[in-house]
Amino acid sequence: MRTQALLLSLFFFLFLIGFSAAHSRKIRSHKPCKRLIFYFHDIIYNGHNAKNATATIVGAPAGGNMTILAGQNHFGNVVVFDDPVTLDNNLHSPPVGRAQGFYMYDKKEIFTAWLGFSMVFNSTQHKGSINFAGADPLMNKTRDISVIGGTGDFFMTRGIATLMTDAYEGEVYFRLKADIKLYECWSL
Amino acid sequence: MRTQALLLSLFFFLFLIGFSAAHSRKIRSHKPCKRLIFYFHDIIYNGHNAKNATATIVGAPAGGNMTILAGQNHFGNVVVFDDPVTLDNNLHSPPVGRAQGFYMYDKKEIFTAWLGFSMVFNSTQHKGSINFAGADPLMNKTRDISVIGGTGDFFMTRGIATLMTDAYEGEVYFRLKADIKLYECWSL
Amino acid sequence: MRTQALLLSLFFFLFLIGFSAAHSRKIRSHKPCKRLIFYFHDIIYNGHNAKNATATIVGAPAGGNMTILAGQNHFGNVVVFDDPVTLDNNLHSPPVGRAQGFYMYDKKEIFTAWLGFSMVFNSTQHKGSINFAGADPLMNKTRDISVIGGTGDFFMTRGIATLMTDAYEGEVYFRLKADIKLYECWSL
Numbered sequence: 005m006r007t008q009a010l011l012l013s014l015f016f017f018l019f020l021i022g023f024s025a026a027h028s029r030k031i032r033s034h035k036p037c038k039r040l041i042f043y044f045h046d047i048i049y050n051g052h053n054a055k056n057a058t059a060t061i062v063g064a065p066a067g068g069n070m071t072i073l074a075g076q077n078h079f080g081n082v083v084v085f086d087d088p089v090t091l092d093n094n095l096h097s098p099p100v101g102r103a104q105g106f107y108m109y110d111k112k113e114i115f116t117a118w119l120g121f122s123m124v125f126n127s128t129q130h131k132g133s134i135n136f137a138g139a140d141p142l143m144n145k146t147r148d149i150s151v152i153g154g155t156g157d158f159f160m161t162r163g164i165a166t167l168m169t170d171a172y173e174g175e176v177y178f179r180l181k182a183d184i185k186l187y188e189c190w191s192l
Numbered sequence: 193m194r195t196q197a198l199l200l201s202l203f204f205f206l207f208l209i210g211f212s213a214a215h216s217r218k219i220r221s222h223k224p225c226k227r228l229i230f231y232f233h234d235i236i237y238n239g240h241n242a243k244n245a246t247a248t249i250v251g252a253p254a255g256g257n258m259t260i261l262a263g264q265n266h267f268g269n270v271v272v273f274d275d276p277v278t279l280d281n282n283l284h285s286p287p288v289g290r291a292q293g294f295y296m297y298d299k300k301e302i303f304t305a306w307l308g309f310s311m312v313f314n315s316t317q318h319k320g321s322i323n324f325a326g327a328d329p330l331m332n333k334t335r336d337i338s339v340i341g342g343t344g345d346f347f348m349t350r351g352i353a354t355l356m357t358d359a360y361e362g363e364v365y366f367r368l369k370a371d372i373k374l375y376e377c378w379s380l
Numbered sequence: 381m382r383t384q385a386l387l388l389s390l391f392f393f394l395f396l397i398g399f400s401a402a403h404s405r406k407i408r409s410h411k412p413c414k415r416l417i418f419y420f421h422d423i424i425y426n427g428h429n430a431k432n433a434t435a436t437i438v439g440a441p442a443g444g445n446m447t448i449l450a451g452q453n454h455f456g457n458v459v460v461f462d463d464p465v466t467l468d469n470n471l472h473s474p475p476v477g478r479a480q481g482f483y484m485y486d487k488k489e490i491f492t493a494w495l496g497f498s499m500v501f502n503s504t505q506h507k508g509s510i511n512f513a514g515a516d517p518l519m520n521k522t523r524d525i526s527v528i529g530g531t532g533d534f535f536m537t538r539g540i541a542t543l544m545t546d547a548y549e550g551e552v553y554f555r556l557k558a559d560i561k562l563y564e565c566w567s568l
Contacts, residue, residue, distance in 0.1 A: 034347070034378075043232045051442065060456040062439035062484070063250035063270060065240065066258035070442035080248040080272050082294075082439060082496075084456050086487040104486045104515050105494045106458075108250070111274040118272075118293045120308055120397050120496060122515035125540045137340060138323050139292050140311035150323045150341025150512060153526025155540055159410075160563055164343055187348055187378075190410075190563075222535070222566075251438035251458060254427065254446035268436040268460050270482075275419050296438070298460040298480045306460075306481045308496060325528060327480050327498035336512045338529025352531060375536055375566075 031143055037189035042123065042182050043170060044087040044103040045095045048073070050176055059085035063108070073175050077116075078109035093170055093179060101125040107140065116141045119149055123182075125157070132156015134184065136165055147163065151186060162188040193219065224351065225377035230311065230370050231358060232275040232291040233283045236261070238364055246283040247273035251296070259369035261363050267306075277311055281358055281367060304329045307337055311370075313345070320344015322372065324353055339374060350376040385455040389568055412539065413565035418499065418558050419546060420463040420479040421471045424449070426552055435461035439484070449551050453492075454485035465499055469555060477501040483516065492517045495525055499558075501533070508532020510560065512541055527562060 049057035051071035063082030068074040088099035105121020136175035138149030154161035163186035237245035239259035251270030276287035293309025326337030342349035351374035360366035388444035425433035427447035439458030444450040464475035481497025514525030539562035548554035
């Protein structure tokens with residue numbers, strides 16, 4: 005009797021596994037295997053702040069230039085950045101890493117951007133990088149981009165980063181809060 | 193007797209699982225867990241179509257400008273876009289989302305591009321984004337790029353998008369058909 | 381007795397599976413399912429080498445131009461490339477594929493770049509593409525970027541590529557060695 009029940013459970017289980025393998029539909033909980041919260045600080049070069057700037061315009065539409073963000077919600081501006089990453093919202097806190105990459109303003113009617121960048125860590129706490137890509141509809145209070153990979157401590161990771169604009173000052177400074185939720189973690 | 197057969201099956205099964213875990217070689221069917229077909233429409237700014245344009249040149253090689261695509265198969269042109277996404281091939285159909293990001297023409301001898309973009313949805317049918325990256329050898333009838341992640345309804349997804357040039361008009365308009373096949377779907 | 385032991389193993393096993401499903405923490409070996417080593421060769425257009433150049437500057441900060449890499453460690457330069465991929469370190473070896481995409485120099489103080497590109501293969505040995513993204517702190521002897529996806533023979537793959545600068549000549553030529561380790565392989 006027990007054996008038969010066991011046999012049944014086993015086949016049911018094999019069926020489940022087989023099914024999930026065939027369709028690769030992962031019924032996983034949405035609980036992150038790792039969660040990290042960071043702030044990063046972007047100071048755009050405007051022709052007068054070369055010393056402090058962490059980002060510079062490198063592409064612009066016709067009529068644009070590299071020290072003034074373009075009209076029409078900056079549509080067509082490409083910005084390359086190397087921003088300090090901090091644990092709290094203070095620009096002057098000791099950076100724990102750098103956010104390096106680019107964003108492009110990609111819509112005429114409202115502010116929207118597309119982001120491709122890495123967070124690069126080289127401290128006792130974290131070594132390695134987390135790579136991000138995705139659309140940033142930056143007028144939304146929160147917006148999600150993809151964690152598309154990682155190296156070092158973040159080997160092969162995947163996940164979601166929820167971005168929030170924590171502060172901005174005119175067209176020179178903004179600060180993003182990144183709530184990084186990793187759902188694929190590869191143990192070492 | 194039955195018990196022993198069961199024992200054997202179980203150990204065989206454990207062995208299979210162990211093997212696949214150790215090598216991480218996924219023997220999965222190539223049947224998508226989700227499939228979506230969309231069209232997107234790209235109207236490049238040429239200096240005279242500011243109102244209708246959905247894309248603009250933002251980078252060019254030496255001697256290039258931002259309203260005329262460069263010679264040598266546009267090698268070196270970077271284009272930022274915010275294109276309407278439709279369910280059929282009609283530019284004037286109600287858009288169900290936006291394709292936002294960039295492409296770069298990256299070869300002198302023939303047309304080839306590199307794409308990084310997101311499809312962003314905010315309708316009753318789909319909420320969230322799908323993120324894409326990859327090479328687009330656009331003279332090929334079909335070509336595959338990667339789905340590198342997703343958010344919202346497309347949380348953590350991965351897959352392949354097969355692109356086809358559905359139409360083009362000179363150097364101002366083209367329409368792509370994207371056949372999106374998702375092979376990793378995370379259920380909610 | 382045997383049955384009970386079996387029952388115990390089964391429940392232990394189910395528990396393990398359930399646990400790993402819930403947390404999606406993959407305890408996988410770090411042995412690649414596929415490993416590939418390639419070299420790629422980047423010849424940057426400097427105004428005098430149009431015939432041989434495989435890459436061109438397409439973005440620059442204020443004051444920059446498209447034939448001379450900018451000061452401050454080229455901060456803000458965007459380069460689009462279509463580089464030959466070879467099996468050994470000889471530029472004149474028959475290419476087995478092309479590396480196509482872009483890099484951006486993204487730091488003022490030292491050389492660092494951000495890379496987004498594909499290796500595209502169309503030979504008897506390999507058909508398909510491998511897509512890469514990540515930070516390239518190019519003064520380090522080795523640095524890791526992410527393999528974010530693939531198509532064709534590299535369908536749905538993920539992994540890590542370790543880059544090494546194998547040679548460089550002034551600001552015109554450099555050669556990278558890419559040691560590509562794939563940890564997710566989808567069998568056909």
